[in-house]
Ligand SMILES: NC(=O)c1ccc[n+]([C@@H]2O[C@H](COP(=O)([O-])OP(=O)(O)OC[C@H]3O[C@@H](n4cnc5c(N)ncnc54)[C@H](O)[C@@H]3O)[C@@H](O)[C@H]2O)c1
């Protein structure tokens with residue numbers, strides 16, 4: 001039996017993500033939570049003739065507790081999205097508190113659930129989630145994931161313009177680091193199968209992956225950021241987590257984790273100088289079972305990208321950790 005939960009389920013990501021989870025045969029029960037419109041979204045999805053039994057709650061009448069009790073997988077796309085001209089860090093002021101309070105709910109009601117954080121800035125919201133769980137004495141680093149799958153999906157898609165591969169998902173491209181601008185490091189040199197990218201096309205390709213989010217924010221002209229591609233990516237990652245939970249072997253996916261708490265992560269933390277980092281992680285029934293250290297395989301250009309990445313990440317991580325221990329006055 002798998003109970004999946006979406007926190008922020010009535011939003012631009014929340015709705016299509018909930019649809020994909022409702023239609024997924026791996027989900028036995030789906031519970032939705034949002035501060036607005038959850039009853040409507042739940043009623044709508046409840047007419048779909050799939051296996052998952054669905055419930056949905058607003059905060060009133062212990063709604064969060066009812067949503068989270070018994071949850072195995074909790075996906076969090078709650079929070080405000082960017083508008084043109086904003087950075088993801090500009091979202092911190094509002095989203096940090098939202099993520100902190102939702103994760104507190106997880107600590108109280110389903111501390112063993114796998115937590116998948118989508119809310120931006122991911123580089124900081126994942127450390128916030130970890131500190132909240134630590135404070136509650138419930139932190140299991142193997143069960144906390146920053147969802148960076150959209151960067152992987154973008155790398156697969158954009159490289160297709162160059163390779164002409166008909167099915168973009170057939171090319172596996174690791175993307176490491178964090179989830180914003182220069183902290184996103186796509187590793188095209190490690191693509192499997194190998195891809196040949198002409199020298200003049202590589203830099204623009206890397207930049208497009210790093211700033212793919214801006215492309216959507218600009219195109220939406222103030223109406224938000226990526227929602228549909230994110231729902232696809234979030235579902236893809238959640239599905240892998242559920243398959244791994246059920247014992248499927250050989251599932252490896254880049255995700256932003258607390259390195260010192262994952263086997264193999266210590267060496268990566270030492271090498272990069274950061275405790276939170278996205279690397280290909282082997283997933284299993286207990287969650288993040290092994291962080292794969294591929295840093296020695298990077299080419300010279302990717303090593304330079306990595307330097308810029310870790311510089312930016314350090315501040316983002318500290319900001320998240322500090323927020324939980326020294327919250328700003330209300
Ligand atoms: N990780 C990624 O790759 C990635 C990709 C795209 C977007 N995002 C981020 O995801 C977040 C959501 O984006 P969106 O486009 O769905 O935004 P949205 O505004 O459309 O939806 C957010 C939803 O969260 C709800 N919400 C707000 N506070 C809440 C709370 N305390 N409890 C429960 N629900 C709450 C809102 O009511 C709303 O329905 C943003 O922070 C965005 O930057 C991350």
Ligand SMILES: O=C(O)C[C@H](O)C(=O)O
Pocket residue numbers: 081082088120150212213214216217225226
């Ligand atoms: O760009 C954003 O703000 C949303 C998201 O992080 C993305 O990469 O699309």
